[in-house]
Amino acid sequence: MQITNYEGNDLLQVELFLQQHASTDSATVRELLKTCNLSFVLEGINRWQSTMICELKESYVQQSQRYVTLHADGYTLPDLKEADRQKAEELIGRAFALYEEMSQLKEEFKGRPKKEHYLHGIPVEDARYILPLAVKTNLSVAMTGDKLLEWFRMMKRPLDQQMFADVHAGLLALLPEKVGQWLESQEYIYENTGLLNQFYQDELDRITPTKPVVLLRTFAQPELKAGLGALTSTKAEPPSVVLQQWGEDAAEKAKGVTSRVLGYGHASIAEQCRTTFGMMFSLVTYHQQVRHRLPSTFREPWLNILLEPERPPVIPQSVIDGGFEQPYRRLVQDMQRFQQRIAGHYTGGLWRYFLLNCQQVKVITSTNARMDCGMLQERICNNAQWEINRIAVAKLEELRKLSDILYQNAVPSCVYGACKEGKMTCGRADEMRVKYRRNS
Numbered sequence: 001m002q003i004t005n006y007e008g009n010d011l012l013q014v015e016l017f018l019q020q021h022a023s024t025d026s027a028t029v030r031e032l033l034k035t036c037n038l039s040f041v042l043e044g045i046n047r048w049q050s051t052m053i054c055e056l057k058e059s060y061v062q063q064s065q066r067y068v069t070l071h072a073d074g075y076t077l078p079d080l081k082e083a084d085r086q087k088a089e090e091l092i093g094r095a096f097a098l099y100e101e102m103s104q105l106k107e108e109f110k111g112r113p114k115k116e117h118y119l120h121g122i123p124v125e126d127a128r129y130i131l132p133l134a135v136k137t138n139l140s141v142a143m144t145g146d147k148l149l150e151w152f153r154m155m156k157r158p159l160d161q162q163m164f165a166d167v168h169a170g171l172l173a174l175l176p177e178k179v180g181q182w183l184e185s186q187e188y189i190y191e192n193t194g195l196l197n198q199f200y201q202d203e204l205d206r207i208t209p210t211k212p213v214v215l216l217r218t219f220a221q222p223e224l225k226a227g228l229g230a231l232t233s234t235k236a237e238p239p240s241v242v243l244q245q246w247g248e249d250a251a252e253k254a255k256g257v258t259s260r261v262l263g264y265g266h267a268s269i270a271e272q273c274r275t276t277f278g279m280m281f282s283l284v285t286y287h288q289q290v291r292h293r294l295p296s297t298f299r300e301p302w303l304n305i306l307l308e309p310e311r312p313p314v315i316p317q318s319v320i321d322g323g324f325e326q327p328y329r330r331l332v333q334d335m336q337r338f339q340q341r342i343a344g345h346y347t348g349g350l351w352r353y354f355l356l357n358c359q360q361v362k363v364i365t366s367t368n369a370r371m372d373c374g375m376l377q378e379r380i381c382n383n384a385q386w387e388i389n390r391i392a393v394a395k396l397e398e399l400r401k402l403s404d405i406l407y408q409n410a411v412p413s414c415v416y417g418a419c420k421e422g423k424m425t426c427g428r429a430d431e432m433r434v435k436y437r438r439n440s
Contacts, residue, residue, distance in 0.1 A: 001042065001043065001044045001045050001076070001166045001167065001170065002043050002044060002170065003040050003041070003042055003043070003167075003170040003171065003174060004040065004041045004043055005039070005040055005041045005140075006038075006039070006040040006174045007038060007039050007040070008036070008037075008038035008039075008040075008145075008174070008175065008176075010035075010036035010037050010038065010145065011033075011036050011038060011145055011175065011176050011179050012176060013032075013036075014029070014032050014033060014036060014145065014176070014179055015176035015177070015178045015179050017032060018178040018179065018182055019178055026186060029182060030146050030149065031146075032145075033144065033145030033146040033148065033149075034144055034145065034146045035144070035145075036144060036145030036146075037142070037143075037144060037145070038142075038143060038144075038145060038148075039140075039141060039142040039143075040141055040174070041138060041139065041140045041141070042138065042139045042141065042167065043138045044076070044136050044138070045076075045136065045137060045138075045139060045166075045167065046075065046076045046133060046134050046135060046136055046137070046353065047065075047131075047133040047134075047135050047136075047137050047287070047357075048133035048134070048163070048352050048353060048355065049163065049164065049167065050062055050137050050139045050287075051133070051283070051286070051287050051290065052154060052160070052164075053139065053141075053151075053154075054287065054290045054291050055290050055297075055299070056147065056150050056151065056154065057290070058141065058142070058143040058144075058147050059141070059142045059143060060139055060140065060141055060291060061139070061140040062137055062138070062139050062140075062291070063137045063138040063139070065124070065125075065128040065131065065135070065137070066124045066125075066128075068096075068099070068128070068131065068135055068136075069136065070096045070099070070100055071096075072089070073136075074096070074135060074136055075092055075132070075134040075135050075136055076134055076136060076353070077089075077134060077353065078162070078163070078346070078348075078350040078353055080342075080346070080350070081345075084341070084342065084345070087338060088134075088338070088353075088354065091132075091331070091334060091335055091338055091354070092132055092134060094331055094334075095130050095131055095132055095331060095335070095356075096131075098127075098130050098324070098327055098328065098331060099124075099127045099128065099130055099131055100127075101120075101324075102120060102122040102126075102127040102130070102319060102322060102324050103118060103122055103123065103124045103126075103127035104118065104119040104120065105117055105118060105119060106118065106119050115318070120318075120322035120323065120324070121318055121321060121322050122316070122318045122319055122322045122324070123318065125385060126316035126318045126319060126386075127319075128284065128357055129282060129284060129313075129314060129315070129316055129319070129356070129357045129358040130328055130331060130332075130356060130357070130358060131356065131357050132335065132353065132354050132355065132356050132357075133283065133352065133353060133354070133355045133356075133357070134353040134354060148171075148175075148179075148183055149183065149186065151171070152168075152183045152184070152186065152188065153186075153188040153190075155167060155168040155171075156168070156188055157188075157190060158190075159348065159349050160348075160349065161348070162348035162349075162350070163348065163349065163350070163352070163353075172184070193301055196298070197300075197301065200298060200300070200364060203216050203278055203364055204278065204300055204304075204362050204364070206278055207278040207279065207280045207362045208280070209280065209311070209312050209360070212279060212280040212281060212391065212394070213277060213278075213279050213280075213391055213394035213395050213398065214277065214278040214279075215275060215276075215277055215398045215399075215402075216276045216277060216278050216364065217275070217276040218273075218274065218275040218276070218402060219273060219274065221251060221254070222272075222273035222369070222402050222403050222406060223251070223254050223255045223258045223273075223403050223405060223406065224250060224251060224254040225272040225273050226254070226258040226262075226269045226270060226272045226273055226369070226406060227253070227254030227255065227256075227257040227258045227261075227269075228242065228243070228254065228272070229269045229271075229272035230257050230258065230261040230266070230269045231257060255405060258405050258406065259405045262405065262406075262408075262409075267370050267373070268370065270368065270369035270370035270373065270406050271368040271369070271370045271371075272368070272369075273368060273369040273402075273403070273406055274366060274367065274368045274369075275366070275367060275368075275369075275372070275399065275402070276364060276365070276366045277364070277365055277367075277395060277398075278362065278363070278364050279362070279363050279364075279365065279391060279395075280360050280361070280362045280363075281314070281360060281361070281387060281391055282313075282314035282357060282358050282359065282360055282361075282387060283355060283356070283357050283358070283359055283360075283361060284314075284357045284358070284385075284387065285385075285387045285388050285391060286299070286361050286363065288385070288388055289363065289365070294367065294371050294374075294375065295365040295366060295367045295371065296365065296366045296367075297363050297364070297365040297366075298363065298364045298365075299361060299362075299363050300361060300362045300363070302349070302352055302355070302361075304361075304362070305355065305359055305360070305361060306339055306340065306343055306351060309336050309340070311359070311360055312360070313329075313332045313356065313358040313359055313360070314358045314359075314360060314387060315328060315329070315358065316386070316387075317386075328358075332356060332358065332359075335354055335356055338354055339351040339354050339355070342354065369399075369403075369406040369407060372395070372399060372407065372410055373406075373407060373409050373410040375392075376392050376395065376396055376407075376410035376411065377409070377410060377411060377412055377413070378412075379391075379392035380392050380393060380396060380410070380411050380412055380436070381412040381421070381426075382412075382426040382428055382432070383421055383424060383425075383426055396410055396411075396436075400438075404438050408438050411432070411436040411437075412432060412436075414429040414432050414433070415429075415432050415433050415436045415437050416437065
């Protein structure tokens with residue numbers, strides 16, 4: 001792993017301040033860091049590290065897995081005993097070989113191949129489901145200086161210290177000395193995972209492989225919330241008086257206000273409606289979820305995946321149709337057994353290197369209607385990755401039961417206008433309009 005293209009000159013002012021005011025309190029320094037900008041590229045980290053970093057919600061651009069390097073330098077391994085290292089290398093070698101075989105092209109092809117260009121009809125986007133999180137990737141980062149506190153909190157977490165030792169050392173070598181010392185000296189408080197699990201367990205149990213998208217909580221009258229939000233800014237009377245004036249017609253009147261104001265393009269009132277969903281998906285899709293940076297999300301502990309080996313892996317339909325389901329399942333089972341072995345013989349959570357992209361994780365995520373409309377406009381599109389699309393379609397079905405008005409525009413551009421995909425269009429706009437258009 002190496003850190004390249006580092007730029008953090010803004011931090012030099014904070015460095016000078018710390019030299020002059022050695023006893024400055026943490027809150028003041030955090031405020032100073034808020035307006036500092038820094039950027040760098042992490043080259044050769046593994047995908048577990050990149051997933052954890054993306055959970056911190058800053059601006060990240062990551063190398064596509066279509067550029068996975070299929071040789072011994074294409075992944076990272078922790079410090080293991082020789083027999084375990086050999087087994088790890090054998091399993092990852094099998095994963096690379098299966099990935100390569102499944103995604104074999106019919107012939108040399110320039111540009112981005114489509115499904116029909118693959119020998120077995122399995123695009124790399126589906127073949128990657130069999131790859132472990134030990135696979136290397138590159139991550140370009142741009143963030144404000146105060147985000148360093150969250151980075152150091154993550155890297156110094158007792159369970160994760162070993163897995164982030166290289167990134168931690170690399171950042172310390174680049175940061176101004178006093179800034180690095182200050183970050184190291186902070187007392188980082190960690191959540192009580194046992195209490196969190198206890199709090200969320202009932203809701204996590206409601207999320208199952210057969211029902212991977214579950215509406216857990218929402219406001220009783222979302223359109224009323226949005227309508228009152230709109231009138232808060234345009235009425236002299238407070239909302240309580242407006243409600244009193246509306247009386248029994250409140251719900252219908254609020255619906256009319258909401259529809260009218262959203263029609264003007266004032267989408268901010270949709271933020272007054274919030275929902276909390278439970279979802280379950282592969283680590284491929286989880287990575288996409290956290291890269292969106294918008295939702296507030298609780299992810300179940302990684303250990304839950306280890307403790308539930310019966311939790312089914314995600315198997316792309318193209319893998320089944322291409323005749324690779326059995327070798328795929330065998331490799332998943334062998335890798336799960338290896339995860340159990342590493343967890344039983346090593347501390348520091350090293351088994352997480354060997355999680356596969358196809359293994360599933362549960363999350364509980366809170367969003368507002370405006371945020372959901374923006375995300376679903378991209379994910380309902382037929383060009384979206386199939387699993388992301390499947391989750392998005394299921395979520396939209398639940399949301400539109402709450403309100404057609406608030407989620408009317410939670411659909412691709414082609415439903416109410418022209419497709420924005422250009423020459424990449426799926427050509428199914430008429431079908432999408434029939435399926436998703438709602439009459440005003």
